Amino acid sequence: MQLHYRELGQGERTLVILHGLFGTLDNWQTLARRWAEHYRVVLVDLRNHGRSPHAPEHTYELMSEDVRKLFEQLQLPADRTTLMGHSMGGKVTMRFALDHPDYLAQAVVVDIAPAFSDMRHQDDILAGLHAVDFTTCTSRQAADEALAQHIPQPDVRQFLLKNLYRREDNSFAWRPNLAVLDAEMAQIGEEITSDTPFLKPTLFINGGRSNYITPEDKLHGIPALFPNSHIATIPNAGHWVHAEEPDQVFELVEAFVKQGG
Template identity: 70%
Template sequence: MQLHYREQGQGRPLVILHGLFGTLDNWQSLARRWAEQFCVIAVDLRNHGRSPHSDEHSYELMAQDVLELFDTLGLDGSQITLLGHSMGGKVAMRLALSHPERLAKLVVLDIAPRFSDMRHQDDILAGLQAVNLAQLENRQQADEALAQHIKWPDVRQFLLKNLYRRDDNTFAWRPNLAALTAEMEAIGAEITAETPFLKPTLFIRGGKSDYISTEDKLYHIPQLFPNSVVETVVDAGHWVHAEAPDKVYELVTTFASANY
């Protein structure tokens, strides 16, 4: 599958994978900053953003999509830092563990390799499905429909970035909601491997988030990524890059620039 991407800057490749219901646009502020030192390639994963839709949505397939993009762009695996947030972090882990030769370094934002219970997404799915696209006249109406299920304004604004007007002036969602709803359990799947990823790895967790637990930090992560460090951004939640962009910029820049 040919993924949609945006490339800017020069230098070692820094490839960015967004999370569930995200797009590469969520990363543009940080991508512009990193582009001063790296060749930044922000990616829309399958069933998201402007990338193609598919009924299939698994970490094996998403990792393969990213590898195909590496091939298309002719990227040198000995130079690539792959960064992923949440679902994108699990894609990055799957790729690193299955094809360690294709990466130099790995960065994972606020997700652990263990199974994630996706029931917390039920309200989000209900809110997205409650928006009557056929009768929708403006974004305010969409926000009001989402608010019946999602009380957090910042989450609604994040989701509304996926709403766009088609050529006939009607509204549509960029994510493939049918496929994502059907594959939600697969999105929570555990990332496993018989052989660990031995190259340098940075995990960044939000101090207000429970996506990376103490047990993850002490056991699950070192088991698969023995050459890893876990940095905690104390005042940030799950969207750590949006809540603490300067700290994430600093951590990733230092890690990706270092010679190991």
């Protein structure tokens, strides 16, 4: 699996960024440009997303291995590399850090905990994505109207519509591998576990209006696996912390990466 990626900036330190479920590397591009003024940034499309290849399986072990191969391909220096991920990408980051601690100086996890996630909240999104009939859909507006039957929130629909693209025959399609993601949804919600904790510095960024990181996670789940971690809460942000409070996320990550692990 050779993941699609995009590089910005240069410098001694490298920040690798992983998006969440139904996302693409484009979701982080605005912040990445700002960080790229100071160091090298690598934006990644995870398997079954964006422009990366589709595959029949979608587990954290496999996604962690995909990222490991990319690290080796890019010859990233372990003592100067930070891996950061949001939501599903955050769980990939945790899995990678626990599986391959020698590849990283530090890690950043954005609004997700190691605990099991009930993925039923994705049912409406999947229903909306499947509701778009590409045999008759001829515009983004038509796709939006189909999504709206299941997804009333305009901001969520706009996020999903970033996955819409035209094929060579000029018809529309979704970039994510919906069939596999639908079938593997239970795997996407699975708990991240390990017999050995990740001892290097880890920053957890939590949206104050999000319930993806619970008080129990803060007290037990996160410290058990990431004993050298700090949880920074951004009070006015929900789950999409980087979209809702980009300046605060920029500053938190900027300061953490500069520390260098």
